[in-house]
Amino acid sequence: ADEYDFRRIQERWLPVWDELKPFATSDPDDKRPRKYVLDMFPYPSGDLHMGHAEAYALGDIIARYWRLQGFTVLHPIGWDSFGLPAEGAAIKRGIDPREWTYDNIAQQRASMRRYATSFDWDRVIHTSDPEYYKWNQWLFLKLYEKGLAYRKASWVNWCPFDQTVLANEQVVDGRCERCDNLVTKKKLTQWYFKITDYADRLLDDLNQLEGRWPSKVIAMQRNWIGRSVGADVDFVIEGHAEKVTVFTTRPDTLFGATFMVVAPDSELAAELVADSTPEVQEAFAAYLAEVQKSNEIERQDASREKTGVPLGRFAINPVNGERIPVWAADYVLADYGHGAVMAVPAHDQRDLDFARKFSLPVKVVVDVTAPITGAIPIITPEQALGAAPRDTLDPAVTGEALAGEGRMINSGPLDGLSKGNAIRRVIELLESAGTGRAAKTYRLRDWLISRQRYWGTPIPILHTEDGREIPVDESALPVALPPSQGLDLQPKGTSPLGAAEDWVNVTLPDGTAARRDPDTMDTFVDSSWYFLRFLSPNDDTKAFDVAEAEKWAPVDQYVGGVTHAILHLLYARFITKVLFDLGYVTFTEPFTALLNQGMVLMDGSAMSKSRGNLVRLSDQLDEFGVDAVRLTMAFAGPPEDDIDWADVSPSGSAKFLARAWRLAGDVTSEPGVAFGSGNTALRRQTHRLLADAPGLVESFKFNVLVARVMELVNAIRKTIDSEVGGGDPAVREAVETVALLLSLFAPYAAEDMWARLGHPATVALQALPKPDPRLLVEESVTAIVQVDGKVRDRLEVSPTIDGDELEALARASAAVVRAVGDREIVNVIVRAPRVVNIATRS
Numbered sequence: 001a002d003e004y005d006f007r008r009i010q011e012r013w014l015p016v017w018d019e020l021k022p023f024a025t026s027d028p029d030d031k032r033p034r035k036y037v038l039d040m041f042p043y044p045s046g047d048l049h050m051g052h053a054e055a056y057a058l059g060d061i062i063a064r065y066w067r068l069q070g071f072t073v074l075h076p077i078g079w080d081s082f083g084l085p086a087e088g089a090a091i092k093r094g095i096d097p098r099e100w101t102y103d104n105i106a107q108q109r110a111s112m113r114r115y116a117t118s119f120d121w122d123r124v125i126h127t128s129d130p131e132y133y134k135w136n137q138w139l140f141l142k143l144y145e146k147g148l149a150y151r152k153a154s155w156v157n158w159c160p161f162d163q164t165v166l167a168n169e170q171v172v173d174g175r176c177e178r179c180d181n182l183v184t185k186k187k188l189t190q191w192y193f194k195i196t197d198y199a200d201r202l203l204d205d206l207n208q209l210e211g212r213w214p215s216k217v218i219a220m221q222r223n224w225i226g227r228s229v230g231a232d233v234d235f236v237i238e239g240h241a242e243k244v245t246v247f248t249t250r251p252d253t254l255f256g257a258t259f260m261v262v263a264p265d266s267e268l269a270a271e272l273v274a275d276s277t278p279e280v281q282e283a284f285a286a287y288l289a290e291v292q293k294s295n296e297i298e299r300q301d302a303s304r305e306k307t308g309v310p311l312g313r314f315a316i317n318p319v320n321g322e323r324i325p326v327w328a329a330d331y332v333l334a335d336y337g338h339g340a341v342m343a344v345p346a347h348d349q350r351d352l353d354f355a356r357k358f359s360l361p362v363k364v365v366v367d368v369t370a371p372i373t374g375a376i377p378i379i380t381p382e383q384a385l386g387a388a389p390r391d392t393l394d395p396a397v398t399g400e401a402l403a404g405e406g407r408m409i410n411s412g413p414l415d416g417l418s419k420g421n422a423i424r425r426v427i428e429l430l431e432s433a434g435t436g437r438a439a440k441t442y443r444l445r446d447w448l449i450s451r452q453r454y455w456g457t458p459i460p461i462l463h464t465e466d467g468r469e470i471p472v473d474e475s476a477l478p479v480a481l482p483p484s485q486g487l488d489l490q491p492k493g494t495s496p497l498g499a500a501e502d503w504v505n506v507t508l509p510d511g512t513a514a515r516r517d518p519d520t521m522d523t524f525v526d527s528s529w530y531f532l533r534f535l536s537p538n539d540d541t542k543a544f545d546v547a548e549a550e551k552w553a554p555v556d557q558y559v560g561g562v563t564h565a566i567l568h569l570l571y572a573r574f575i576t577k578v579l580f581d582l583g584y585v586t587f588t589e590p591f592t593a594l595l596n597q598g599m600v601l602m603d604g605s606a607m608s609k610s611r612g613n614l615v616r617l618s619d620q621l622d623e624f625g626v627d628a629v630r631l632t633m634a635f636a637g638p639p640e641d642d643i644d645w646a647d648v649s650p651s652g653s654a655k656f657l658a659r660a661w662r663l664a665g666d667v668t669s670e671p672g673v674a675f676g677s678g679n680t681a682l683r684r685q686t687h688r689l690l691a692d693a694p695g696l697v698e699s700f701k702f703n704v705l706v707a708r709v710m711e712l713v714n715a716i717r718k719t720i721d722s723e724v725g726g727g728d729p730a731v732r733e734a735v736e737t738v739a740l741l742l743s744l745f746a747p748y749a750a751e752d753m754w755a756r757l758g759h760p761a762t763v764a765l766q767a768l769p770k771p772d773p774r775l776l777v778e779e780s781v782t783a784i785v786q787v788d789g790k791v792r793d794r795l796e797v798s799p800t801i802d803g804d805e806l807e808a809l810a811r812a813s814a815a816v817v818r819a820v821g822d823r824e825i826v827n828v829i830v831r832a833p834r835v836v837n838i839a840t841r842s
Ligand code: ANZ
Pocket: 228, 247, 248, 249, 250, 253, 263, 331, 332, 333, 334, 335, 336, 337, 338, 339, 340, 341, 342, 343, 344, 347, 348, 441
C-alpha cells in the first residue's frame, strides 16, 4: 500500500473531483476576490497533443495558485470548433462536419478531464453551436449598424487550392497558412470589418500592456498596424480633372520629386491611362497582365529588377510647378497609402533603381555631408555640391540613394533646414496652399471576414434582387446552418450554402424575394469575443451578461501560443474596443497579462508525423502518469522557452513524486497539531519557501519553485530519518506545504498526500499559509566566546538574542567550563549577539 501508483491515484480522485466540482464558479454569493485565468481554447483537431499539454499545464498552475491565495478563479474551456479542417475531413470521408467536430471535442474533453485541468466544466462553449454563433451574428449586426461591417469589391488574397479568400494575416510569405500553396489575387465583393478605424487606438493602447505582455508580441502588433507618419501631397495631373494624392514619409524631399509612380493594378492607373494614346494603353494592358501574375511578396522584394510603363501623363509639383512624368510600376502597391508615390530617386533606393533603369532625372535635395546639429550653416547649392563631389556621392552615378539626414538644398524655402524642420515647414506651406496636409498611413487593412465555406457562421444579411442589403432581424437569430447533406462542400470559389435552395431563398414580410448571403464568417470572429461568452455561457437572451463582465473581465491572465501573437489578439482587442464604444464593457483591452508558452520539440525540431518525431501525449500519460508529465512541463525551464522532450525526464519527475508522496505516509502526528514547537531548522526552510512561492509563481518561475519543493522534500526526508523523526510537528507542517505547492503541478499526487495526511478533499481549495515572519529572520549568527582572551567556543544563536541569555549560554558551554576549570570568573563582558568575554582569576 505504500507504493506510489499513479494509476490507482488517478482512478481514485477523478470521480471525487467530478462529484465535488471544486472549480465551479457559479455561487452568486461568493465574496472572495476574483481572477479570470484563460487558456486559448483549442481547435478540435484530433486528440490533445504535447503542445496542449504544456499550455494547459501552465495555465492550470496559475489558476490553481490563485485559488490557494484565496481567490475565486474563473478558468473556463471551450472549443473553437468552426473552420476548414472539419470541412476537409468531411469532404474526404463523406460525413457531416459536425460529426468529425463533436467526436473530436468529446475525445479532447475526456483527455482534459484526465489531465486534471481545473476547468469549470459548467461553462463549456463550442463556437459551432447555434447557441454560440447566434451571437457572432448579433455582433456582426452591431458592427453593421455602426458602419463597421461593410461590403466592397477589391482584390483579395485567394488560395487556389482551398478556393477561398484569406485575410492578410493568413498569408505567410506569400503562401496559404493552411495548405502552403502560393496565394494569388482575385477581385471579389466581400464583407469587411473596419478595423482600420481603430488603428490608432490599437497601437496606442499597446503601451498599457507593456511589461505584462511579451515585448515580442507587442512589437509584432505594432509592426502589423504599421503606422507611418508623414504627409499627403496633392498633384494636379495635366488634362485630368481630379488631383492625385500621394502619401510620403519624406515631404521634406518634395523638391526632389522627379516623377510620379502609380500602382498598375489601381483604379487610378486605369483612369489615368484611359485618355492616353492607344500605344500607351496597349503597353499598359500588357504590363498589367504581367503584374497580375506576381504576388505581393515578389512585388515588395526591393532587390527585384524594376519594371514599369509610362502613362503618357504629367503631374505638376505643387511647390515648384515642375512638370514630372507619371509612370505605372509594380513596386508601388495599390492598397497602401493612396496607391501612388512621388518618386524622389536621389533619396529613395527603389525610386533610384527605377530612375536609373528608365533614365529619369535624379535631383539631390539633401546635403548629407552637412552637419545636422548645431547652428544652421549658410550654404549654397554650389557649396553643397562642392562638399558632395559628383562622382563619389551623386546617386545617379553611384546607384546609392542618399537616405541619411543632412541639410536641405535645391529646395527653395527649405534650404538649410534639417529634416525635421523641413518636414514641418513644407507641411505648413502645403497646408496654407491647400495642396497637402500632415497625414498618417497604416499597414493595417480592414478585416476581410467572408469565407466561401460551409462550416462557419452564416452572415446575417439578405440581398434583394435590386441590390439592397437587409440585415436579418435580431429576433430571427440565429441564422442556423442548413444540414450539409446534399450540399457539395468541395471548394469551388463560391459558398456551398448558395446551393442550399430552401435555405438561401427567403421572402421578406412585404413579399419581396431575397437571398441569404451565402458566405460564412472567418472563424477569428468567433474567437474575438469568446472570453466574454464564458461569463454567461447559457444565457440565450444576450451574448454576455454585462454585470458578469463587470465582475470578471478583463481576463487577468491569458495563456497561449505565440502563433496567435498577431491575428487573434488583434481582433480580440479590436472587438473589445468596439464593445466598449457600444457601452457593453467598461474596459478597452481584453487580456491584462499574456503568457506565451514555448513549443514542445523533439530532438531540436517541431514534432510532426512526417518527421517521424511525434511524441504522443497519451503514450506519455500512460507510461509516466499525468502528474509526472505536468511536472515535467513545469520543471523543464522558463515557460516561454521551448522544451525539448528528448532532454527532459518524465521518469525523473515520477520518481520525485513517489518520494514526495511517501513522506505523507511517514507523518505520525495528527492533523491540526500546533506547529510552533516543531523542529526549527525544518520550520525555517518551510516558511522560507512559503515566503518565496508567490513571487516565483507570479513571475512564472515555475521551474524554480519545483526545484525549491524538491529541496524541501529532501530536507523532510532527512529530518524524518534523523532523531527528530516523523512525529515532529514541523514534519507535518512541511509535508502539508509540499502537498499544497505540489497541487499546482501534480494535482493527483498532492490530493492523495492530502488525504494520507488525514484531511478531507480537496487540497485545491486550501489556503496557502502565510509565512511566519519570525521564522524568516536570518537564521543565526555566530557568537564568539573568549576566556581570558582566547577563543574557546562558537555558539549559533539568534540574531535577536539578548545579553543575559547569551551570557547564560556561554557559561553553560562545555568548552568554556573546561577552560575556566576551578578558577573564579571575575568579569563577563557581553556584546550580543556576537561576543562574550570572560575573565578569570585563580
Ligand atoms: C517620397 C519619399 C522620399 C519616400 C524618400 C521615401 C523616401 P513606409 O515607411 O513603409 O510607410 N510609398 C507610399 N505609398 C506607397 C505604395 N502604395 N507603394 C509603395 N511605396 C509607397 O513608406 C512610406 C514611403 O513609401 C513613402 O514615402 C513613399 O515614398 C512610399 F526619400 O515618398 B516616400
